[in-house]
Amino acid sequence: MSMKDFTPGAFPALRPRRLRQADWTRRLVRETTLLRSDLIWALVVHDGAAARVPVPSMPGADRLSIEAAVEAAIEAEKLGIPAIAIFPQIDVKKKNALGTEAANPDGLVCRTVKAMKAAAPGVGIMVDVALDPFTDHGHDGVIEGGRILNDESVARLVDQAVVQAEAGADIVAPSDMMDGRVGAIRAALEKAGKTDTLIMSYAAKYASAFYGPYRDAIGSASVLQGDKKTYQMDPANTDEALRECALDVAEGADMLMVKPGLPYLDIIRRVKDAFALPTYAFQVSGEYAMIRAAAANGWLDEDRAIRETLGAFKRAGADGIITYFAPRAAAMLDA
Ligand code: PBG
Numbered sequence: 001m002s003m004k005d006f007t008p009g010a011f012p013a014l015r016p017r018r019l020r021q022a023d024w025t026r027r028l029v030r031e032t033t034l035l036r037s038d039l040i041w042a043l044v045v046h047d048g049a050a051a052r053v054p055v056p057s058m059p060g061a062d063r064l065s066i067e068a069a070v071e072a073a074i075e076a077e078k079l080g081i082p083a084i085a086i087f088p089q090i091d092v093k094k095k096n097a098l099g100t101e102a103a104n105p106d107g108l109v110c111r112t113v114k115a116m117k118a119a120a121p122g123v124g125i126m127v128d129v130a131l132d133p134f135t136d137h138g139h140d141g142v143i144e145g146g147r148i149l150n151d152e153s154v155a156r157l158v159d160q161a162v163v164q165a166e167a168g169a170d171i172v173a174p175s176d177m178m179d180g181r182v183g184a185i186r187a188a189l190e191k192a193g194k195t196d197t198l199i200m201s202y203a204a205k206y207a208s209a210f211y212g213p214y215r216d217a218i219g220s221a222s223v224l225q226g227d228k229k230t231y232q233m234d235p236a237n238t239d240e241a242l243r244e245c246a247l248d249v250a251e252g253a254d255m256l257m258v259k260p261g262l263p264y265l266d267i268i269r270r271v272k273d274a275f276a277l278p279t280y281a282f283q284v285s286g287e288y289a290m291i292r293a294a295a296a297n298g299w300l301d302e303d304r305a306i307r308e309t310l311g312a313f314k315r316a317g318a319d320g321i322i323t324y325f326a327p328r329a330a331a332m333l334d335a
Pocket of ligand 1: 128129130131132140175176210211212213214215228283284285286
C-alpha cells in the first residue's frame with residue numbers, strides 16, 4: 001500500500017483487533033476484573049436435621065441445615081468469599097399473619113448467625129430484613145383487608161433487624177421495600193448500641209418474575225396471596241430507582257443493592273454514577289435457575305455463563321454480587 005492510500009484516523013491505521021490478538025494483550029487492556037472478593041454467597045437455611053434438602057427449581061442450591069451452613073461459612077473463609085447472605089425456610093407451623101417469628105431471638109436466623117460467626121468469625125454475615133418467610137400470606141409486611149400496612153410493617157421490621165444485629169449479623173439488608181424502614185432501623189440500631197451494624201438496602205427492588213425459585217426455596221410461593229406490586233418497583237421505571245436510593249442513603253444506608261441483576265444493569269450503572277456508594281447486584285434465583293437449566297440441557301457452557309454474567313455486573317458498576325453461584329465462581333477466580 002502506498003502512503004497516498006493511507007488516511008490517518010481511519011482504517012487501516014486504526015485496527016482495534018490489534019489489542020485483541022493474544023491472551024496477554026487482552027489481559028493487559030482488560031477494563032474490569034472479577035475477583036473472589038466481589039462475591040456474597042446467597043444460601044437458604046432450614047431448621048431440619050437433613051444437611052441438604054434439594055430445591056427442584058434451584059438445582060445445586062440446596063436448603064442447608066445450621067450445621068451445613070456452618071460448614072459453608074468455613075468454606076467461604078477458605079475460598080476468600082467475604083460474606084454470606086442467609087435466607088430462612090420457616091416451618092409453616094411458625095408462620096402467622098404478623099410474622100412474629102421474624103423477631104424471635106431464638107429463631108432459625110439468629111441461631112444460624114451465631115453458629116456461623118462462632119465457626120468463621122472472619123466471614124461477614126448478612127441477613128434479610130423482611131417478613132415474607134414468616135407470614136402465612138407470604139407478604140413482606142403486615143396486611144389488613146388486602147392492603148400492606150407500611151408503618152405497622154416498619155415497626156416489626158425494626159424489631160427483626162435489632163434482634164438479628166444482637167445475634168451477631170454484620171449486615172442487615174431490608175428487602176421489604178416499605179417506606180422509611182432504613183431510617184427507622186438505623187435509629188433503632190443506634191439506640192441498641194449496634195453502631196457498627198451495616199445496612200445494605202435493597203434500595204431498588206423490582207416486582208420481578210425472577211424471584212419464583214426463591215419463593216419455592218423458602219416456602220412462600222405456596223402461600224403468597226396476590227402480588228407485591230404496591231411495594232416492589234415497577235420494572236418499567238428507572239428515575240424512581242434513584243429516588244428510592246436517595247431516600248435510603250439519607251436514612252443511613254451504608255450500601256445499596258439493585259435487584260434482580262442482569263435485567264437491571266442500566267439501573268446499577270445509574271445508581272453507581274449518582275451516589276458513588278458501595279453498590280451491589282443480586283443475581284437472583286430465577287437468573288441462577290435459567291443458567292442451571294440451560295447448562296443441564298447442554299445449551300450453554302455453565303462456567304463461561306457464570307463468569308460472563310458476574311463480570312457484567314462489575315462492568316455495569318457494581319462493587320460486588322450476591323449470588324448462589326459464589327462457591328463455584330470462587331473456585332475459578334483469583335482472590
Ligand atoms: C423478599 C425477598 C425476595 C428475595 C429475597 N428476599 C423476593 C421476593 O420474594 O419478593 C429474592 C431472592 C431470589 O430470588 O433469589 N423479602
